[in-house]
Amino acid sequence: MKRIVILGSNFAGYTAALELKRKLKKEPHEVVVVSPTHEFLYVPSLIWVPFGRRKLEDIRFDLRPIFDKKEIKFIEQAAEHIDPDDNTVFLQNGDTITYDYLVVATGVKMNFDVIDGLNPEDHKIQNIVIPKLAIKTNEAFEDLVKDPGPVVVGATQGASCMGAAYEYLFNMDKELRQRKVRDKVDLYWITPEPYVGNFGIDGMPGGEAMLKMFMKLYNIHWIVDASIEKIEDHKIILKDGTELPYKMSMLMPPFEGADVMKASPKLSDAKGFVPVEGSYQHVSYANVFAAGLAVQVKPPFEIKGTAFGVPKTGYPSDVTGKIVAENIARLIQGNTKLKSKEWGRIPAVCIMDAGRKEVYLLANHLFKPRQFAIILPNVFNDFGKVLLEKYFLWKNKRGLAWLP
Ligand SMILES: Cc1cc2nc3c(=O)[nH]c(=O)nc-3n(C[C@H](O)[C@H](O)[C@H](O)COP(=O)(O)OP(=O)(O)OC[C@H]3O[C@@H](n4cnc5c(N)ncnc54)[C@H](O)[C@@H]3O)c2cc1C
Incomplete structure (x- = not known):
């Protein structure tokens, strides 16, 4: 029996946990999620909180009943650091947990x-x-x-x-x-x-x-x-x-990587992001994977003026959570050919609320070169953004993380 430990329980970590459980359904492996909070937060709707359009309770839900139902073990603790040579995660309360596979989905910290x-x-x-x-x-x-x-x-x-x-x-x-x-x-x-x-x-x-x-x-x-x-x-x-x-x-x-990753320099770069292959497998530790904001993504173009970074949005966070789950399931089942899709090759699927209107950004790849890229305004309302929020919360409250 293998133990897969997932650090983080939002877009990337939650998706990876549910997908792993689904893909390894008939096998006796243990999926453990470690996170400082039992609440899922639909982060994109935080833009509406300052204007009273959303209350926090509208955009959060309790993950524990879903984890219980899916037989995913949940430890409500922050990870403090990781020793990848000993396959061990040290938690802030002093406990430790060992893993056969580790998924880092700890998001970011503001600098x-x-x-x-x-x-x-x-x-x-x-x-x-x-x-x-x-x-x-x-x-x-x-x-x-x-x-x-x-x-x-x-x-x-x-x-x-x-x-x-x-x-x-x-x-x-x-x-x-x-x-x-x-x-x-x-x-x-x-x-x-x-x-x-x-x-x-x-x-x-x-x-x-x-x-x-x-x-x-x-x-x-x-x-x-x-x-x-x-x-x-x-x-x-x-x-x-x-x-x-x-x-x-x-x-x-x-943004920089979460404190736990900055405290784990063997697994992260100077900013605390995790360097990975296109399979989201760590460049040096084959049993460590990363998904979502935690992943190191370099701008694919030269920045001549003021420095800025590459955005890491919800859709690629969800996609990388799924890829990581698929690849760990393959390795456990003895298949060493991993699925690969570099961050910049993931499609761009985004809705930007523009006040009384909204803009749909769609492209076959996040980064250039792209064969298809279109920006479509909806000048009548911001209904698409609202629908996306409703859909996302609906699917995740029901544990249907496999849906697009
Ligand atoms: C204001 C705002 C608006 C946004 N709007 C959009 C949008 O409109 N569309 C879009 O696509 N994207 C949007 N994004 C980006 C989107 O929210 C992120 O892509 C997404 O949240 C990334 O998911 P994640 O799981 O990688 O990280 P997060 O959602 O940040 O989750 C990180 C998880 O790690 C846990 N964690 C942290 N530290 C530890 C630790 N030490 N040990 C264990 N667990 C830990 C956290 O508790 C959390 O569960 C927005 C982001 C912001 C900030």
Whole structure:
């Protein structure tokens, strides 16, 4: 009997666990999930929490009944570090667990050290990446509505999750209009991208023109190739000397690997990401795999100006969770030919909420060269994004992770 230990229980880890159990159904292997939380969180809807459109309970659910039903052992603990030479995970409570196969799906940690004053604990800049900060952003938004002033939204140098920041920007515009204070707010977008709509994937056909049109239509000012020098109490100063006053600001920071991976240098790079083959098998340890945000993905193009990273969205996180499950099942069943699909070759399937509208981004590959890439606006509503959320929560609450 083999023991497969999965670190992380959200998009990638949850999918990998359920898929492993399904693929090894008739065999007596043990699947163990280690994670500090028993709640699944539909992260993409965090962009709506600051505006009161979603409460956290709308986008979370308890994983434990599903794990019980599927006979997946769940340990509600954070992993502290891994010794891959001894096949052992050390947990924060002092316990250890050994494995035959390990799946790292621990997501990311935000790097606030890139600029002084960026950390939300300094009470200057808001953030939407984790629930407690999204709630604080909601409080700051309510204060802004009562006493409006300039708003700066964007991403810092080195950031990679620009898509979510764009969504937040357009929702900020929409909500300020609904609350009848938009005319009292000067709204700025600052981004490390060389052009709006680059998204860290070297753009999509027509994307730049479409986003510029939205920005002009909504009277949003934008600055590209932006690098932040300093964050003061009510002023952001860029490296070129531009000063942007703000009453409220949300800036997406760069991401790094989770602490557990930074504490496990044999398995990760300097930023804590896991270097893998196209099969998501670790480059040096054949019984270790990684999926989702934890995977090391290098930009497939040269960055000449301000640094930015490659986005790692939900669809590839789900796909890599499935590939990892398939490959571990193959190895256990004696098949050494592994399934391979490099991150950049996974299709792009994304919906970007643009306030009162939305944009569908579809391509046969995330990275160029692509044979098919299209960006389709829905100018009537953001129903597609809502439907996707409903579908995703529906399938995962029922343990149907095998569905697309
Ligand atoms: C605000 C925002 C909006 C987004 N919007 C979109 C969108 O519209 N569309 C889209 O496709 N993608 C979007 N994304 C990206 C998407 O959320 C990620 O791709 C997805 O969450 C990645 O899944 P993951 O399982 O790799 O990581 P995560 O979802 O971050 O999960 C990591 C898991 O690891 C666990 N963990 C952490 N540390 C440890 C430890 N030490 N030991 C054990 N477990 C640990 C965590 O508790 C969690 O269960 C958005 C991201 C953000 C931040």
